Amino acid sequence: AMGYEAFSIEGARPQLAALKGLERLALPPVRRPAGATKESESEGVPVIEFEGVSFRYPGRSRDVLQGLELRLEPGESVAIVGENGAGKTTLLKLLCGFHQPDAGRITADGVDLRDLDPAWWRRRLAIIFQDFVRFELSARDNVALADLDQPRLDADITAAAAGAGAEELVARLPGAWDTVLARAYRGGAELSGGEWQRIALARALYASRVGGRVLILDEPTASLDVMAETALFDQLLEHSRGLTAIVVSHRFSTVRRASRIVVLADGRVAEDGSHAELVALGGAYERLYRLQADRFRSGDSA
Numbered sequence: 308a309m310g311y312e313a314f315s316i317e318g319a320r321p322q323l324a325a326l327k328g329l330e331r332l333a334l335p336p337v338r339r340p341a342g343a344t345k346e347s348e349s350e351g352v353p354v355i356e357f358e359g360v361s362f363r364y365p366g367r368s369r370d371v372l373q374g375l376e377l378r379l380e381p382g383e384s385v386a387i388v389g390e391n392g393a394g395k396t397t398l399l400k401l402l403c404g405f406h407q408p409d410a411g412r413i414t415a416d417g418v419d420l421r422d423l424d425p426a427w428w429r430r431r432l433a434i435i436f437q438d439f440v441r442f443e444l445s446a447r448d449n450v451a452l453a454d455l456d457q458p459r460l461d462a463d464i465t466a467a468a469a470g471a472g473a474e475e476l477v478a479r480l481p482g483a484w485d486t487v488l489a490r491a492y493r494g495g496a497e498l499s500g501g502e503w504q505r506i507a508l509a510r511a512l513y514a515s516r517v518g519g520r521v522l523i524l525d526e527p528t529a530s531l532d533v534m535a536e537t538a539l540f541d542q543l544l545e546h547s548r549g550l551t552a553i554v555v556s557h558r559f560s561t562v563r564r565a566s567r568i569v570v571l572a573d574g575r576v577a578e579d580g581s582h583a584e585l586v587a588l589g590g591a592y593e594r595l596y597r598l599q600a601d602r603f604r605s606g607d608s609a
């Protein structure tokens with residue numbers, strides 16, 4: 308299935324016939340949105356605000372989000388947590404512009420996302436969803452997907468790979484960066500699930516080097532073990548310093564590393580603070596945290 312990372316290949320077909328598809332993959336260059344204010348044109352890291360945002364999927368009888376208020380400052384690392392179905396992924400999809408709020412608005416530097424050129428806005432996002440896309444392209448093109456219409460800067464690709472811990476795996480490939488990531492190709496190679504995730508992380512870091520200012524990670528490292536995920540998330544935060552990072556993860560080893568944690572419940576922000584603050588609060592976060600700690604002790608490394 309096509310992942311939501313598909314924003315980076317708008318208009319492309321699910322089954323991309325390797326290099327033939329390259330031209331269609333290219334995102335338009337950052338364009339000035341019609342009628343945009345000075346702020347919204349900025350290349351900087353935006354203030355993002357959810358203002359009374361409500362959203363319900365068509366045909367459903369219940370709002371997923373209901374009057375949600377949330378302001379994200381530039382450079383914050385924010386973990387979104389909540390029970391299954393709380394609306395975490397939906398919040399990210401609204402931020403990406405895949406859906407529009409039924410009420411309220413989402414703004415970037417005060418400008419409603421609906422008034423921004425969608426291509427321009429998406430160019431400001433560097434994103435990995437759970438079901439990220441594996442492309443039968445070279446390792447280089449898999450990483451530089453955000454930017455295929457520009458001359459590729461190897462320095463950016465190398466730095467992105469370093470941030471994602473992907474350097475060694477690329478060095479081991481028969482044709483290094485030129486290796487097509489599919490065994491069916493001559494000289495191609497198959498990657499493991501964990502290796503693919505490192506490539507996808509490198510893709511997001513690369514996107515952030517060429518214009519992405521808000522890093523969005525939805526369960527980005529589900530096929531890595533807990534220790535590897537923790538190490539990787541630390542690296543990601545290190546390499547994305549100054550950018551806003553929003554992560555959805557079920558793993559508290561990752562979540563607690565975010566500078567700020569937002570708990571979603573009943574379509575709103577129920578709790579908001581650092582790991583220590585929310586544990587001290589003794590509410591929903593503390594309960595979820597204890598549950599997982601108990602499961603660890605009983606040997607289930609979920």
Ligand code: ADP
Nearest residue numbers: 364367371389390391392393394395396397398
């Ligand atoms: P979370 O990420 O917190 O687990 P989601 O945002 O995925 O929650 O889902 C929130 C609610 O919206 C759930 O009840 C889910 O079943 C429903 N939902 C998610 N996607 C769709 C969709 N495309 N159509 C209808 N309902 C959906």
